[in-house]
Each structure stands twice: as C-alpha cells, then as structure tokens.
Amino acid sequence: MAEIKDPENTILMELKGGTVTIELLPDVAPKHTQRMKDLARAGAYDNVVFHRVIDGFMAQTGDVSNGNAEKDFNIRLAGTGGSGHPDLPAEFSKLPHDRGTLGAARSSNPNSANSQFFINFSDNHFLNGQYTVYGRVISGMEHVDAITRGEPPANPDRMISVKVAADA
Numbered sequence: 001m002a003e004i005k006d007p008e009n010t011i012l013m014e015l016k017g018g019t020v021t022i023e024l025l026p027d028v029a030p031k032h033t034q035r036m037k038d039l040a041r042a043g044a045y046d047n048v049v050f051h052r053v054i055d056g057f058m059a060q061t062g063d064v065s066n067g068n069a070e071k072d073f074n075i076r077l078a079g080t081g082g083s084g085h086p087d088l089p090a091e092f093s094k095l096p097h098d099r100g101t102l103g104a105a106r107s108s109n110p111n112s113a114n115s116q117f118f119i120n121f122s123d124n125h126f127l128n129g130q131y132t133v134y135g136r137v138i139s140g141m142e143h144v145d146a147i148t149r150g151e152p153p154a155n156p157d158r159m160i161s162v163k164v165a166a167d168a
Contacts, residue, residue: 002021002138002139002140004021004165005023006023007164007165007166007168008037008164008165008166009023009024009025009026009033009037010022010023010024010138010164010165010166011024011036011037011040011135011162011163011164011165012161012162012163012164012165012168013045013140013159013161013162014159014160014161014162014163015140015143015144015146015147015157015158015159015160016143016146016157016158016160017142017143017146018140018142018143019139019140019143020137020139020140020141020143020144021137021138021139021140021165022102022135022136022137022138023135023136023138024036024037024102024134024135025095025133025134025135025136028091028093028095028133028134029091029093029104029132029133029134030091031088031089031091032088032091032104032113032132032134033134033135035083035085035088035114035115036117036134036135037164038085039062039064039083039115039162040162040163040164041163041164041167044064044083044115045061045062045064045115045159045161045162046159046160046161046162047158047159047160048061048062048063048064048158048159049061049063049152049153049156049157049158050147050148050153050156050157050158050159051063051152051153051156052118052151052152053147053148053149053150053151053153053156053157054121054149054151055121055149056121056122057120057121057122057124058103058118058119058120058121058124059118059119059121059144059147060105060116060117060118061116061117061118061159062105062115062116062117063081063082063115063116064081064082064083064115065081065082065083065084065115081115081116082114082115082116083114083115085114085115086114087106087109087111087112087113087114088104088111088113088114088132089111090106090110090111090113090132091132091134092110092129092130092131092132093132093133095133096123096125096128096133097120097123097124097125097126097127097128097131097133098120098123098125098136099120099121099122099123099141100119100120100136100137100141100144101119101120101133101135101136101137102117102118102119102133102134102135102136102137103117103118103119103120103127103131103132103133103134104116104117104131104132104134105117105118105131106131110130113132117134119137119144121144121145
C-alpha cells in the first residue's frame with residue numbers, strides 16, 4: 001500500500017484483485033479532481049463496469065449515467081453517458097499521459113468530459129495536450145493490468161467501490 005500524503009485528494013478504488021490507490025492532482029485539474037471526489041462520495045462509481053479496455057493502451061470506465069443496477073448493465077456498456085452534472089471544461093497541462101495516469105474521457109469536443117475516465121496501461125504520449133490528466137496510480141497498478149480486455153469485454157470487470165481516502 002502506498003503512503004497517502006493527502007487523503008482528501010486520494011482515491012481508493014477497489015477492484016477484484018485488490019485496492020488501486022490514485023493520487024488526484026487538484027493543482028493541475030481542480031474541476032476534474034472535484035468531480036471525481038463528488039461522484040465517489042455519492043457512490044456513483046460503485047459497481048460501474050470497465051466498458052472499453054484495450055491491451056497496451058488503456059482501461060476506460062465511469063459511465064454512471066444509468067446507475068449501477070444489474071438491469072442497466074447493457075446500457076452502460078455503450079459508454080456514452082455522463083453523470084447528470086454539467087460537462088467540464090478541458091484542463092490541459094504539460095503532464096504526459098504516462099503509464100498509470102488518469103485521463104478524462106470525452107467526445108470529440110475537448111470540453112465534454114464528465115464522469116468517465118481512463119487509466120493508461122502504457123505511456124500514451126500521443127494523447128498529451130488533448131485529454132486532461134488529473135491523477136496517477138501510486139499503488140495497485142497490477143490490479144489495473146489484470147482488468148479484462150475488450151470493447152466491450154464479454155464479462156467486464158467492475159469498480160467494486162470508489163472512495164475518497166479521507167472518508168475511508
């Protein structure tokens with residue numbers, strides 16, 4: 001387990017294999033950081049599937065638009081929804097999309113990020129300056145690496161729970 005320096009800006013994501021600890025970057029992307037904390041505190045990310053997982057690239061999740069009930073499983077797999085909150089403006093920075101960084105998923109509109117995010121499996125520098133980086137995995141990357149691949153995966157993995165460390 002990683003040393004948590006700032007519990008208010010640290011996310012604990014429980015996956016099937018264990019806990020993934022994510023350090024959020026409020027100095028770099030304050031609006032994205034706040035949105036993730038708000039949704040985590042509301043339980044919106046709990047039981048949400050990884051709907052797009054590309055080997056050597058990234059694992060995408062966070063479509064909270066239809067709740068997390070089993071009946072909504074197929075709807076959420078499409079990965080087109082958001083949270084019901086307004087979309088966020090891009091908060092681009094000089095931070096590279098390195099392995100383990102958290103990026104805001106969006107449509108072709110740079111200001112359309114909402115609740116979805118991805119975790120980079122590798123250095124994906126072609127995304128630099130085009131997608132907001134607002135966190136990084138500081139422990140548990142092996143659990144991210146074990147997420148079932150597919151677009152969508154036949155039997156997708158889920159975020160069992162997502163909490164702000166200060167609340168855990």
